[in-house]
Amino acid sequence: MVRAILVTATSMALTGAVVAHAYLLKHQFYPTVVYLTKSSPSMAVLYIQAFVLVFLLGKFMRKVFFGQLRAAEMEHLIERSWYAVTETCLAFTVFRDDFSPRFVALFTLLLFLKCFHWLAEDRVDFMERSPNISWVFHLRVLSLLGLLAVMDFLFVNHACHSIITRGASVQLVFGFEYAILLTMVLTTFIKYILHTVDLQSENPWDNKAVYMLYTELFTGFIKVLLYIAFMTIMIKVHTFPLFAIRPMYLAMRQFKKAVTDAIMSRRAIRNMNTLYPDATPEDLQASDNVCIICREEMVTGAKKLPCNHIFHSSCLRSWFQRQQTCPTCRMDVLRASNNNQAQAPPPAPAPAPAAPANAPAAPAPNVAPGMLPGFPPGVFPFWGPFPAVPPPAAAAPPAAPAAADAPAGSTDTTQAAGKTPRTLPLTTVILTQAI
Ligand SMILES: [Zn+2]
Numbered sequence: 182m183v184r185a186i187l188v189t190a191t192s193m194a195l196t197g198a199v200v201a202h203a204y205l206l207k208h209q210f211y212p213t214v215v216y217l218t219k220s221s222p223s224m225a226v227l228y229i230q231a232f233v234l235v236f237l238l239g240k241f242m243r244k245v246f247f248g249q250l251r252a253a254e255m256e257h258l259i260e261r262s263w264y265a266v267t268e269t270c271l272a273f274t275v276f277r278d279d280f281s282p283r284f285v286a287l288f289t290l291l292l293f294l295k296c297f298h299w300l301a302e303d304r305v306d307f308m309e310r311s312p313n314i315s316w317v318f319h320l321r322v323l324s325l326l327g328l329l330a331v332m333d334f335l336f337v338n339h340a341c342h343s344i345i346t347r348g349a350s351v352q353l354v355f356g357f358e359y360a361i362l363l364t365m366v367l368t369t370f371i372k373y374i375l376h377t378v379d380l381q382s383e384n385p386w387d388n389k390a391v392y393m394l395y396t397e398l399f400t401g402f403i404k405v406l407l408y409i410a411f412m413t414i415m416i417k418v419h420t421f422p423l424f425a426i427r428p429m430y431l432a433m434r435q436f437k438k439a440v441t442d443a444i445m446s447r448r449a450i451r452n453m454n455t456l457y458p459d460a461t462p463e464d465l466q467a468s469d470n471v472c473i474i475c476r477e478e479m480v481t482g483a484k485k486l487p488c489n490h491i492f493h494s495s496c497l498r499s500w501f502q503r504q505q506t507c508p509t510c511r512m513d514v515l516r517a518s519n520n521n522q523a524q525a526p527p528p529a530p531a532p533a534p535a536a537p538a539n540a541p542a543a544p545a546p547n548v549a550p551g552m553l554p555g556f557p558p559g560v561f562p563f564w565g566p567f568p569a570v571p572p573p574a575a576a577a578p579p580a581a582p583a584a585a586d587a588p589a590g591s592t593d594t595t596q597a598a599g600k601t602p603r604t605l606p607l608t609t610v611i612l613t614q615a616i
């Protein structure tokens with residue numbers, strides 16, 4: 182805060198000094214302006230002043246439309262801004278012939294508006310998890326979305342007009358960027374409507390997740406079409422738009438994911454509603470009580486996954502739309518519930534050569550519960566069903582390193598074969614396979 186005031190004051194003082202100096206030299210308005218635009222140091226000061234003003238305007242708009250930003254929103258904003266700045270720099274290299282102060286100003290404005298699109302998106306996503314939404318929130322979101330939609334529409338319109346009358350130029354990029362932002366406003370608005378309807382209803386609205394996904398499918402499809410059109414036009418009239426590769430790739434990946442998730446998420450959410458227990462207050466006290474999806478405290482409405490991790494059920498619902506794993510330990514929830522339903526298949530039987538003394542105990546099919554997480558089938562493709570008789574080449578040597586690596590363990594188990602016979606076969610499987 183102090184730094185912001187200091188920077189603002191310094192830039193104001195510098196601008197004042199530069200303008201006063203020019204005016205003292207020229208004594209009239211028009212020559213003063215000409216002098217200022219001709220002198221590089223003065224222009225540099227004026228540019229800095231412009232950026233400071235943009236920054237202040239951003240701060241002001243943030244206060245008006247968002248109030249205080251949450252930590253997650255701030256993090257997200259900074260991360261996305263870095264990518265946007267990098268891509269803008271790449272775009273500058275493509276359009277270096279058009280490079281001018283107006284061009285820089287247009288890009289700054291684009292980045293400025295993008296930031297508010299991102300924030301609006303995050304804020305609307307947050308609606309799902311915040312306990313009560315005030316009318317101020319609705320007013321802010323609606324007015325911001327309205328403002329952004331109008332701005333985007335005007336810029337797309339202006340770009341189209343400019344391209345039609347003056348031919349393809351850098352306006353192509355702006356038109357396309359604002360078209361993408363317009364689809365983003367549309368997505369955010371539809372999500373806002375869905376969340377609002379959900380908040381009005383007494384019971385949690387289970388089908389909301391499905392509508393959310395179809396919204397993403399629909400707008401993702403529009404985005405992919407826009408990117409393909411943009412790429413085609415750019416390659417035809419200019420050059421390959423390197424700066425659009427990352428966002429285009431992300432848009433395509435997002436769309437593909439939305440298609441698969443539409444199928445998978447339905448299953449995961451159904452499982453959550455039917456199979457997973459609600460977290461009891463004791464469960465919540467035993468854990469650290471913070472949902473890592475939204476980083477807010479959990480009081481009620483939390484669900485416990487098969488891996489014992491606890492999250493808000495609303496957070497989980499939206500999480501399962503994107504991926505069907507536990508957010509903490511990455512356990513595949515679809516696979517876990519399948520296993521639960523049809524008792525996990527026995528892991529690989531122990532190979533005979535490892536510990537002949539142990540052979541009678543080895544056939545015990547399962548790892549002791551809790552000893553090992555039970556590798557899901559397919560994770561280690563080379564661990565497939567072991568042949569009953571191991572190949573002769575592997576028969577003799579593995580026994581020696583296994584014994585050398587863990588002599589204490591093997592003697593232990595041979596002595597106390599009755600107590601812990603089940604852990605040894607698996608260690609030896611790991612060791613023999615590692616060789
Ligand atoms: Zn949460």
Ligand SMILES: [Zn+2]
Nearest residue numbers: 488490507510
């Ligand atoms: Zn977990």
